[in-house]
Amino acid sequence: MNQTLEKIPVFASRHLFLLVLLFSAFNQFSLITADPDLWGHIKFGEDAWRQGALPTSDPYSYTAQDATWINHEWLTEILFFKLYDFFGSTGILIFKMTIGLSIIALLARNVFEKGQGNLGPFLVLSLLIPILAPGFMPRPHLFSYFFWTLLILALQYYFNAQEEAGRGAINSKFTNQKTLLISIPLLFILWINTHGGTLAGLAILGTAALYDVIRTRNIRSPLLLCALASAIATLLNPYGYELWAFFMHSLSLPRNITEWNGIPLWHLHQWPFKLFTILFICAWLTTKNKWRWDTFIIFPSIYFAYKHQRHVPLAAIAMTPFLMEHAKMWVIHWSQNLYRSVRKPAMLCLLLFGLAQASVGYLKNSANQFQIFVDPGVYPVYAARFMSENKLSGNIWNPFDWGEYLIWKLPENKISVDGRFRTVYPEDLLNDSIKFSSGGKGWESLLEKYPSDFVLARKAYQTHLRMNKQKGWTPIYEDLISVLYVKSSDPENPIWKQLNKRKLKQNPQTPSYYFP
Numbered sequence: 234m235n236q237t238l239e240k241i242p243v244f245a246s247r248h249l250f251l252l253v254l255l256f257s258a259f260n261q262f263s264l265i266t267a268d269p270d271l272w273g274h275i276k277f278g279e280d281a282w283r284q285g286a287l288p289t290s291d292p293y294s295y296t297a298q299d300a301t302w303i304n305h306e307w308l309t310e311i312l313f314f315k316l317y318d319f320f321g322s323t324g325i326l327i328f329k330m331t332i333g334l335s336i337i338a339l340l341a342r343n344v345f346e347k348g349q350g351n352l353g354p355f356l357v358l359s360l361l362i363p364i365l366a367p368g369f370m371p372r373p374h375l376f377s378y379f380f381w382t383l384l385i386l387a388l389q390y391y392f393n394a395q396e397e398a399g400r401g402a403i404n405s406k407f408t409n410q411k412t413l414l415i416s417i418p419l420l421f422i423l424w425i426n427t428h429g430g431t432l433a434g435l436a437i438l439g440t441a442a443l444y445d446v447i448r449t450r451n452i453r454s455p456l457l458l459c460a461l462a463s464a465i466a467t468l469l470n471p472y473g474y475e476l477w478a479f480f481m482h483s484l485s486l487p488r489n490i491t492e493w494n495g496i497p498l499w500h501l502h503q504w505p506f507k508l509f510t511i512l513f514i515c516a517w518l519t520t521k522n523k524w525r526w527d528t529f530i531i532f533p534s535i536y537f538a539y540k541h542q543r544h545v546p547l548a549a550i551a552m553t554p555f556l557m558e559h560a561k562m563w564v565i566h567w568s569q570n571l572y573r574s575v576r577k578p579a580m581l582c583l584l585l586f587g588l589a590q591a592s593v594g595y596l597k598n599s600a601n602q603f604q605i606f607v608d609p610g611v612y613p614v615y616a617a618r619f620m621s622e623n624k625l626s627g628n629i630w631n632p633f634d635w636g637e638y639l640i641w642k643l644p645e646n647k648i649s650v651d652g653r654f655r656t657v658y659p660e661d662l663l664n665d666s667i668k669f670s671s672g673g674k675g676w677e678s679l680l681e682k683y684p685s686d687f688v689l690a691r692k693a694y695q696t697h698l699r700m701n702k703q704k705g706w707t708p709i710y711e712d713l714i715s716v717l718y719v720k721s722s723d724p725e726n727p728i729w730k731q732l733n734k735r736k737l738k739q740n741p742q743t744p745s746y747y748f749p
Contacts, residue, residue, distance in 0.1 A: 249580055250355040251341050253587035255334055257359065260594035261366040262333040265326065267607050267748055268370040270652040271313075273637030274306070275749075278314030281307055287471055291657045293640050295628040295647035296683045302657045303472055303479045308426040309373035322605035322748040325371045326598070332375045336382045336550070337362065343386055344557045353560030357512075357553060364505045364549040371605070374543075377430025380420055381547050384434050385530075387413055388441050389554055391456060392526050395445075414459040418466040425467040425476070432480055433537075433547055437530045438463055444526045483655045489667055490654075492543040506545050510535055513552045516559035527555055605748035609714075616689060616715045617642040618744055623737050625719075627686025630679075633666055635689065641749055649683060670694045677703055680720075688718040709737060 281287050281304075291302050304310070316324035337358060344354045368374065394410055417438070424431040442460035446452060470476050487493075496503050513531065517523060531551050538548035607614060613635055619625075626645040636651020650658060650666045665683075669676045670691075676699070680688065688706060690696035697716040700706055710717035 246580055247351050249583055249587075250351050251338070253583050253590070254337055254341060254355065254358050254362070256587040256591040256594070258333055258337045258362050259330065260590040260597070261362050262330055262369040263594045263597045264366070264369055265597060265601050265604075265606050266370075267605050267612070268372050269612075269634040270637050271325070271371055271605070272641035272749060273651060273653065274310045274313045274371075274373065275317050276314075276637070276641050277304065277307075278310030278312070279318075282311050282314055291653075293648060294636075294650065294657070295685075296649050296662050297658050300657055300659060302653070303476060304653075304656060305425070305429050305470070305472075305476055305479075306373040306427060307471065308423070309376060309428060313371070323603045325748075326603065326605060329369055329371045329375055332379050333365070333369050336365070336379060339382055339386060340550070340553050340557070343389070343554060344561065351561075354557035357556045357560045360505055360509055360512075361549055361553055364503075364509060365546050368546045373428040374430060376424065376427040377433070378546055378550065380424045380427075381430065381434060382550050383420060384417070384438065385551055385554065387417060388438070388526065388530075392441075392445075410455070414455055417459050418462040421463040421466045422469050425470050429480060430547070431467055432484070433544070435460075435464060435467070437534070437551070440529050440533070441526050444529055448526075479656070486655070486660065488654075489663075493541050496539045496542050496545070498539075503542065503545060506538070506549060509549055509552060509556070512560075513556055516556055520559065527551070531555065601747065607746050607748055609744075609746060611714075612638050613689060613712075613715045614744055614746070615712045616710060616717055618740060619710050619717065619737075620646070620687075622740055625687070628684060629687045629689055630669070630683070630685040631689045632670060632691045632694065635691070639689070646687075649685065670696060672696070672699050680706075686720055690716045690718065692716065710739075 287304055287307055288302055291297050291300055312328075313325060316328055320327070340361070341354065341358055365378070368378070390413060391410060421431060421434065424434055438460045442454060442457040445454045445456045467477070468474060472479070496506070513535075517528065531548070534544065534548035534551040538544040609615065617639060620643055624645075626643075628647045628649070629639060629643070630649045631639055633650050634652060636648045637653075639646065639648050640651065650662065654663070662683075665679050667673070669679050671694070688696075688700060690700055692714055697708075697711075700716070700718050701708070705721055706718045707721040708716050709719050
């Protein structure tokens with residue numbers, strides 16, 4: 234009877250830890266603002282669904298009309314369209330939250346047990362959540378986070394099974410390796426058609442397979458065969474080997490995008506990830522077996538995360554199983570007796586903390602009616618409405634991250650550039666777009682090089698200050714974040730007639746700030 238009573242708090246604490254983690258993730262993953270590419274993802278998915286085919290060239294811009302469009306996220310975009318079509322933007326929010334909570338649950342399930350020692354893994358996962366949180370915008374890369382997690386756990390399962398077999402242990406837990414190895418190539422078929430993060434997945438799978446070959450001295454390693462099958466499986470996409478050619482070309486060139494910048498070392502930026510890295514290095518230095526399979530995956534992941542902060546979530550997920558394993562031992566070693574003495578009040582505090590996290594997350598979502606919020610201080614909400622209501626159509630030179638918003642809001646217009654980046658636009662155009670925004674030498678000639686009817690300038694870039702001095706262009710609309718210019722060197726332009734007759738109207742009503 235006493236033993237049964239003793240087990241109840243332990244069992245309860247294990248489930249309480251998981252509940253608090255999920256509540257915390259729900260709060261911190263509740264980013265309800267729209268991502269700059271979300272309009273495009275839904276629009277492109279809709280067009281592909283209704284046409285029953287992927288476009289081979291770009292129909293949305295006037296600067297790259299004949300350029301080949303390699304849409305490696307097409308399956309995600311169709312999913313986004315169907316979610317939006319059935320459930321509105323609430324469906325998109327539910328989808329991304331499901332991905333996030335599933336990642337945390339999978340990692341927790343991998344280590345939480347019915348015995349002591351769950352506090353250490355709980356603390357590691359509590360630190361992982363704020364590392365992942367900034368990346369939880371509704372974007373195709375969420376699939377890479379999820380598939381990366383599945384792959385890391387599958388590899389851990391495989392090597393644990395090998396270790397058990399090496400010791401002669403018989404455990405039913407490790408009897409499904411064949412099914413596991415068959416499922417990994419199937420995972421890559423989905424991955425290659427949802428997001429380009431497939432490359433990172435193949436890299437760690439190949440590294441693990443090479444480690445297995447060297448460790449076992451067996452060129453016929455099952456994991457190597459699985460890696461080869463997975464690489465072949467990635468050819469099952471609408472573009473075949475051409476998709477790989479695109480990836481190789483794109484990765485060989487620099488990307489002047491914030492998320493592809495490095496992490497400054499001596500700065501508080503990304504401090505949870507830096508702490509995570511320090512904890513991993515401490516754990517690695519104190520372990521006896523330093524050169525396990527995961528070591529050869531984690532260190533390259535850390536390197537690429539510090540080189541490109543876009544990879545921070547992948548590196549953090551890769552470190553998590555290793556850190557949870559060691560944190561469990563650390564906590565048991567120095568705090569088991571202390572934890573037992575304060576277990577009941579600690580569990581009560583944890584429960585209250587979890588409920589607070591859930592409440593804050595709920596308030597974030599309910600304040601916006603569980604819909605995605607379009608910030609008028611970030612996107613040209615008023616300028617786009619002005620153009621739509623006055624039926625102003627033509628070629629719009631626009632900032633990079635406003636392109637897909639304008640594609641949705643102004644379907645009769647053509648834009649200059651958008652977040653599809655190198656999947657559509659040639660390198661010289663991307664460089665010209667940056668030159669125009671920054672006022673680089675020769676920026677004014679770009680409006681002739683790419684015949685434009687309008688310029689939608691973002692004030693934060695101070696483009697409007699340069700445009701105000703530019704002959705042949707006149708501002709016809711201005712708000713707090715943008716100025717709209719029309720080409721005034723053409724006297725027959727019908728917009729001039731509307732302007733001179735004061736027929737351009739401005740709507741004084743506040744627009745809806747909910748997506749779209």
